[in-house]
Amino acid sequence: MTSQEIDRVINKVKNKIYSPIYFLMGDETYYIDYFTKYCDENILNNDQTSFNKTILYGKDTSVQEIISVCKRYPINSEYQIVIIKEAQHLSRTLDSLSDYALNPSMSTILIINYKYKVLDKRKKLFKSVQKFGMIINCKKMYDNQIPAWIRARLENENFIIDNKASFMLFEFLGNDLNKIVNQIEKLKIISKDKKITDHLIEKNIGFSKDYNIFELRNAIGEKNLEKALKICNYMSKNINKHPVQVTITLVFNYFIQIFQLHSIENKSSSNISKIIGINPYFVDEYIKASRNYSLKKISKIISLIRDFDLKTKGYKGSNVSSGDLLRQMIVQIINN
Known part of the structure; x- marks a missing residue:
């Protein structure tokens, strides 16, 4: 339902x-x-x-x-x-x-x-x-439905939130609707003009608009190693807010979506959004990333991410810290 x-x-x-x-x-x-x-x-x-x-x-x-x-x-x-x-x-x-x-x-x-x-x-x-x-x-919503759900909920209460801010909330809070609603209620009280912005979220939820999975994904897509490593370093120092296994899962899902994008014939924004399950606001970002990563590269990257995922869970005898593993993974992805 x-x-x-x-x-x-x-x-x-x-x-x-x-x-x-x-x-x-x-x-x-x-x-x-x-x-x-x-x-x-x-x-x-x-x-x-x-x-x-x-x-x-x-x-x-x-x-x-x-x-x-x-x-x-x-x-x-x-x-x-x-x-x-x-x-x-x-x-x-x-x-x-x-x-x-x-x-x-x-x-x-x-x-x-x-x-x-x-x-x-x-x-x-x-x-x-x-x-x-x-x-x-009461079925769990798909992750790609949650930002739209956040916007709809706020709009029903005459609040305004843009696409980026709704994605920031999702990226930081995950798919736990109870947690999301609790934070939304706090933001509604703080907001003076009935607008929920990325600055309001950053200031009051402890979420950095520059150092988050959203920006990490963008840096990887652009093959911007310097920016990606800065974000990794920030995340490694704030491991409770940015669990490495969650980050790896989101990066993995990102490349699965880029892989799907390569196979789409009709590359209109609405069609891409519908098929790979992203907001139209982010379609251009995904198209640019698909130009940087061929199907052959993505296949190798998916295998590489799975390997690092096992290492963070203690398999394959890895004694490297989770933060260092994340940095190694990002370097290998971008240099692939």
Whole structure:
């Protein structure tokens, strides 16, 4: 389920169109928490929550207890809310909830958080909830979708962020949406003109606009060894913020994308962006890099990066520091 689909479900809740069961599952815990928190804070008013809200945890409850609580009648309220957190710990017995799911209480809103797992479609519970409730599969977004998601989120709140700033946030914070949202909220408070700029990010998140994976990638693409090594030296001194294995993975993905670009016949910005999964803003950078690295060179570089990746993980008997390994890798890539 996409962010737009989650928003549509929340809009139904806003309009008091409820489902008796919401089964939220999958790896994207941000949306599971986001939806659950919204329901928790908005379906009942303050006077109703004391008697009509129950939160149970998978490690400490049973299916029998869940059913018993769900069958209670609300007090001075049209609905009661029952939230099951960490329901993945009930995976062996959860299917026995299927009989209740076939005949749920219409005065109970049951919200099940089933994180990091997906309910088997062949299970009776899946079919029962699908028939009378709602299954919400919260899948991880692809990395290339996250900068656009950052922009869309801020634009919905009347903030402005440009392409480079959104990519800086992604490069620094990774694909953890919870972490991204927390930092966005900080930036919104600090911003005076509702603009999130690269300078604001650099100043307040500790991210250097000159020494980051974004600029390292650009330096490698341009075969600018001096600039690339300056960035490597900075990263080596700030290893907690710039883990070498993450950097190597991003460089590896960069060359995979350049490899793909070579095989594209229609080299329009929109087509390249769509096929290799980058923002159109960066297409020119990738085209320039493809001129510096032939398919033959890229094949060797991909093999070289894999070799260095193993060394950083302690294989091949390497006693060299991770920072030195990164520098060696960059030198060999650019001089290839």
